[in-house]
Amino acid sequence: MSKLNAKIPEGPLAEKWTNHKAKLRLVNPANRRKLDIIVVGTGLAGSSAASTLGELGYNVKVFCYQDSPRRAHSVAAQGGINAAKNYKNDNDSVYRLFYDMIKGGDFRAREANVYRAAEVSNLVIDHYTALGVPFARDYGGLIENRSFGGVQVSRTFYAKGQTGQQCLIGAYSALSRQIDKGTVTMYPRREMMDLVVIDGKARGIIVRNLVTGEIERHSAHAVVLATGGYGTIYYLSTLALNSNGSAAWRAHKRGALFANPSFVQIHPTSIPVLNDHQCKLTLMSESLRNDGRVWVPKTKGDPRKPNEIPEDERDYYLERRYPAFGNLVPRDVASRAAKERCDAGYGVGPTGLSVYLDFRDAIQKKGRKYIEENYGNLFEMYEKITGESPYEVPMRIYPAGHYTMGGLWVDYNLMTTIPGLYAIGEANFSDHGANRLGASSLMQTSGDGYFILPYTIADYLADEIKTPKIPTNTPEFDAAEKEVKERIERLMAINGTETATSFHKRLGKIMWDYCGMVRNEEGLKKALTLLDELKDEFWKNLKVPDTASELNQELEKANRVADFLELGKLMVYDALNRRESCGAHFREESQTETGEAKRDDENYSYVAAWEFTGDGKEPILHKEELKFEYVKLQERSYK
Amino acid sequence: MKVKLKIWRQKDSRSKGKFEVYELDNVAPDMSFLEMLDSLNQRLVREGKSPVAFDHDCREGICGSCGIYINGRPHGNDHRTTTCELRMRRFKDGDSITIEPWRAAAFPVVKDLVVDRSAFDKIIQAGGYISVNAGAAQDANAIPVPKHNADVAFDTASCIGCGACVAACKNASAMLFVAAKITHLAQFPQGRVEAPERVKRMVAKMDELGFGSCTNTRACEAECPKGISISTIAKLNREYITAKLKD
Numbered sequence: 001m002s003k004l005n006a007k008i009p010e011g012p013l014a015e016k017w018t019n020h021k022a023k024l025r026l027v028n029p030a031n032r033r034k035l036d037i038i039v040v041g042t043g044l045a046g047s048s049a050a051s052t053l054g055e056l057g058y059n060v061k062v063f064c065y066q067d068s069p070r071r072a073h074s075v076a077a078q079g080g081i082n083a084a085k086n087y088k089n090d091n092d093s094v095y096r097l098f099y100d101m102i103k104g105g106d107f108r109a110r111e112a113n114v115y116r117a118a119e120v121s122n123l124v125i126d127h128y129t130a131l132g133v134p135f136a137r138d139y140g141g142l143i144e145n146r147s148f149g150g151v152q153v154s155r156t157f158y159a160k161g162q163t164g165q166q167c168l169i170g171a172y173s174a175l176s177r178q179i180d181k182g183t184v185t186m187y188p189r190r191e192m193m194d195l196v197v198i199d200g201k202a203r204g205i206i207v208r209n210l211v212t213g214e215i216e217r218h219s220a221h222a223v224v225l226a227t228g229g230y231g232t233i234y235y236l237s238t239l240a241l242n243s244n245g246s247a248a249w250r251a252h253k254r255g256a257l258f259a260n261p262s263f264v265q266i267h268p269t270s271i272p273v274l275n276d277h278q279c280k281l282t283l284m285s286e287s288l289r290n291d292g293r294v295w296v297p298k299t300k301g302d303p304r305k306p307n308e309i310p311e312d313e314r315d316y317y318l319e320r321r322y323p324a325f326g327n328l329v330p331r332d333v334a335s336r337a338a339k340e341r342c343d344a345g346y347g348v349g350p351t352g353l354s355v356y357l358d359f360r361d362a363i364q365k366k367g368r369k370y371i372e373e374n375y376g377n378l379f380e381m382y383e384k385i386t387g388e389s390p391y392e393v394p395m396r397i398y399p400a401g402h403y404t405m406g407g408l409w410v411d412y413n414l415m416t417t418i419p420g421l422y423a424i425g426e427a428n429f430s431d432h433g434a435n436r437l438g439a440s441s442l443m444q445t446s447g448d449g450y451f452i453l454p455y456t457i458a459d460y461l462a463d464e465i466k467t468p469k470i471p472t473n474t475p476e477f478d479a480a481e482k483e484v485k486e487r488i489e490r491l492m493a494i495n496g497t498e499t500a501t502s503f504h505k506r507l508g509k510i511m512w513d514y515c516g517m518v519r520n521e522e523g524l525k526k527a528l529t530l531l532d533e534l535k536d537e538f539w540k541n542l543k544v545p546d547t548a549s550e551l552n553q554e555l556e557k558a559n560r561v562a563d564f565l566e567l568g569k570l571m572v573y574d575a576l577n578r579r580e581s582c583g584a585h586f587r588e589e590s591q592t593e594t595g596e597a598k599r600d601d602e603n604y605s606y607v608a609a610w611e612f613t614g615d616g617k618e619p620i621l622h623k624e625e626l627k628f629e630y631v632k633l634q635e636r637s638y639k
Numbered sequence: 640m641k642v643k644l645k646i647w648r649q650k651d652s653r654s655k656g657k658f659e660v661y662e663l664d665n666v667a668p669d670m671s672f673l674e675m676l677d678s679l680n681q682r683l684v685r686e687g688k689s690p691v692a693f694d695h696d697c698r699e700g701i702c703g704s705c706g707i708y709i710n711g712r713p714h715g716n717d718h719r720t721t722t723c724e725l726r727m728r729r730f731k732d733g734d735s736i737t738i739e740p741w742r743a744a745a746f747p748v749v750k751d752l753v754v755d756r757s758a759f760d761k762i763i764q765a766g767g768y769i770s771v772n773a774g775a776a777q778d779a780n781a782i783p784v785p786k787h788n789a790d791v792a793f794d795t796a797s798c799i800g801c802g803a804c805v806a807a808c809k810n811a812s813a814m815l816f817v818a819a820k821i822t823h824l825a826q827f828p829q830g831r832v833e834a835p836e837r838v839k840r841m842v843a844k845m846d847e848l849g850f851g852s853c854t855n856t857r858a859c860e861a862e863c864p865k866g867i868s869i870s871t872i873a874k875l876n877r878e879y880i881t882a883k884l885k886d
Contacts, residue, residue, distance in 0.1 A: 048773070051773070052772075052773040055772045055773060066696060066702075066704065067694060067704065067755070067756060067757065068703075068756065068757065068759065068760050068800065069760070070703070070760070070763075070800055071696060071697075071702040071703055071704050071800075073696070073697060073702070075697065075701055075702050075703075076697045076699060076701050076702065085779070085780075087780065123774065123776075125779045126776040126777065126778055126779045127771070127773055127774070127776045128779075129776065129779035129829075130769065130771040130775075130776035130777075130779075130829055131768070131769050131771060131829075132769045132792065132796075132823065132824050132826075132827050132829060132830060133796075134789050134790075134792035134793040134796055134823070134826070135779075135789070136789065136793075137783075137784055137785075137786045137789040138786060139786050140783060141783025141784050141785050141786065141789075142780050142783055143779055143780055159793055159796075160793065162701070162793075162797060164701075165701055165796075165797070165799070166793070166796055169796055172763070173763060173767060173768035173769070174768060174771075174773075176760065176763045176764045176767060176768055177764075177768045177770060179760075179764050180764040180765065180766070186760070188757065188760075211749055211750075240696040240697040240698070240702060241695065241696055241697075241698055242696050274669050275667055275669055275670070277667060277670050277674050277677070277678060278674065279671075279673070279674050279677060279698060280698050280699075282698075282699045283699075377797075380719075381699065381700060381724075384700070384720060384724045384726070385724070385726070387726075387728065450773040450774070451773065451774065454773070497685065498685075499681050499684045499685065501677070501681060502681070543684055543685065543687075545683075545684050545687065545688065545689055545690060546689050550650070550651065550750070551651075551692055551749060551750040551753065553690070553692055554680075554684060554690060
């Protein structure tokens with residue numbers, strides 16, 4: 001097992017980024033327009049990176065599979081975005097935000113990266129405000145803040161339950177400005193099919209034009225993946241249906257290490273599964289737990305309607321078990337607590353797989369108007385889906401697969417193990433550890449794109465100023481395109497009887513049952529066999545209709561499911577290797593007497609970065625030791 | 640329950656389209672409308688037939704990808720609802736449902752129910768932004784913004800760009816979309832310098848792309864899934880006239 005070098009700068013934590021920036025090389029403006037950069041994905045990470053690189057004068061090409069960059073899944077983030085502004089004078093600081101993220105990540109994230117994310121957070125808020133993002137304001141015209149799970153200060157900036165949409169519209173408008181100016185060229189309805197590596201460097205991508213089916217080659221001096229997470233591997237998740245792990249997976253197969261793939265956040269407050277035909281689960285923002293109280297009846301299978309159950313017969317189990325944080329415990333803690341109550345027979349609703357999130361007391365105390373102002377659109381959304389008004393009856397919620405903390409391994413400069421290939425936002429692994437602090441994803445993805453990557457990528461490109469435009473007729477492009485075409489032909493030719501969706505559903509069930517909210521050795525080993533069997537069946541019995549030279553949504557799905565079948569196996573390998581519990585990764589064999597996650601710092605204080613060794617072959621584990629110089633490792637307690 | 644679906648099928652933008660009829664059993668009332676179409680497609684694929692192409696993604700009413708004419712109305716009958724949020728409990732057993740793509744010259748059909756809405760992006764690219772480079776902003780609280788303005792900005796910025804306003808309009812006008820954006824940006828002191836150019840360029844682009852003009856029928860407001868008010872159109876007109884007067 002080799003050890004990875006993350007290239008973390010020397011010096012005190014608070015000065016690392018400042019010192020590092022001073023040493024990073026620059027590219028002069030005249031040379032920037034000679035350099036091509038590809039950005040894949042247009043969410044907060046991709047849009048922020050592409051627009052900023054465009055502002056700097058690079059020649060940027062940006063790709064997304066949606067019809068418009070404004071539809072990237074960041075649009076659906078609800079509750080908020082963190083920054084260490086200390087506008088509330090509640091003694092918040094960059095250090096505290098850093099500390100909360102490290103602790104929330106259960107000490108499995110890199111100190112230097114997390115500190116930097118906290119450090120640039122204030123710039124992110126300033127920039128979004130300048131772009132016209134309508135953050136909530138008080139009557140004095142100043143910006144409002146609220147608190148979020150896992151913390152004791154109010155540092156979350158928000159725009160009702162639409163923070164993601166509002167920020168994305170801001171980022172998209174800045175991107176549009178660059179498209180207008182001609183520094184950025186936009187390629188919508190394109191899906192990245194492969195990465196092209198020439199002489200060991202990332203030099204381009206192969207994409208499929210989703211409308212015509214045409215396979216296109218695009219070259220650049222550097223490639224940035226901002227392709228989000230792979231949580232849709234569970235089939236039912238809170239993610240957009242077309243979110244996928246394919247671009248990251250292809251990069252992995254071309255040599256980029258994949259780090260901590262099994263770290264997937266299970267979000268505690270999603271609308272529960274209602275029926276068998278369901279295609280997704282809808283998230284209800286964690287911010288609801290600021291005012292909503294979580295409870296189940298004290299009696300198993302209590303048949304009464306929630307409003308008929310008197311106060312002393314309700315078990316506010318989060319407040320009971322975690323008095324210091326109460327309903328605001330972090331997501332993994334809240335998720336497992338809900339599962340524990342439901343497994344013990346106290347769950348509510350027709351399936352018994354949900355708990356109440358009740359606003360009765362908040363409405364009484366703060367008034368309906370306050371609730372409407374803060375959560376109005378979330379309440380509407382809930383009512384549309386379930387037919388019940390949360391103003392009158394408590395919401396029912398249950399955990400669901402949500403955000404992936406794992407992703408492509410990157411060094412401090414956000415570069416993967418393939419020179420010239422960068423991964424930012426949810427597509428990389430670096431800032432969240434084993435768990436994600438609420439409202440820190442918008443902060444990290446935006447920070448990566450606006451204030452980190454544009455500086456670090458210049459350091460790499462400084463060596464590329466003499467490299468002419470990369471031609472797309474090289475043997476490497478030929479070979480990559482050929483492989484892509486052959487794979488599509490192979491998928492089209494199977495001509496079996498089962499749809500890509502039905503394979504995806506079965507894959508999702510295996511992943512949820514054995515590599516979901518809880519994992520154990522026996523289950524994980526079983527999953528390896530089941531995944532192999534399913535993959536075999538997929539390649540024998542898949543049915544893709546129509547042709548590959550037209551808009552073919554079934555073919556798109558088939559491509560993604562084929563990758564998920566392989567990525568799922570890597571997640572299981574990773575979960576098996578980590579014989580400890582940390583954050584969202586909960587191994588049943590490793591828990592405290594009270595059922596909390598029990599870490600093993602002596603043996604597992606590392607990032608597990610996996611190397612691809614060939615189809616069907618076992619991956620090789622590389623370790624990046626995590627050093628904690630500024631925080632003391634401790635048991636994560638919210639009691 | 641059982642439904643009869645009359646769906647517009649069109650192979651690509653060059654082909655002629657026509658309606659096809661499909662009968663679907665076992666529709667559950669708590670299915671979403673798109674889950675109902677998913678189940679039809681699963682059947683069609685298994686039968687070796689071509690599934691119905693439609694745009695969708697987040698399936699929680701926020702990405703703006705989905706947009707289908709259902710029984711003659713964009714996103715169906717429900718007030719302030721996107722197609723993905725519409726539930727089958729809104730239909731009755733035995734109902735006949737007509738399903739069509741958006742109808743507007745500026746939104747050509749790509750395939751079946753999928754249309755090309757890139758004209759919206761082009762309008763935004765014609766000035767629908769505040770010009771500021773990353774890293775050049777002052778502290779977020781340096782310029783207070785009255786709460787009322789921030790609230791109006793939020794309400795208008797909640798436009799998801801689905802195109803229902805255009806589809807609902809007999810003139811296929813993009814006025815509500817443009818007005819929402821103009822009103823959103825007009826709430827802030829930031830970006831005022833470029834406001835006259837912004838509104839002139841966006842309106843010119845909208846005309847150039849083949850959207851019709853506004854004749855105040857209010858169909859856009861009635862069908863907007865996010866409830867954006869036509870009062871924004873008044874704001875747009877005011878901004879436009881003021882900008883023109885400065886010429």
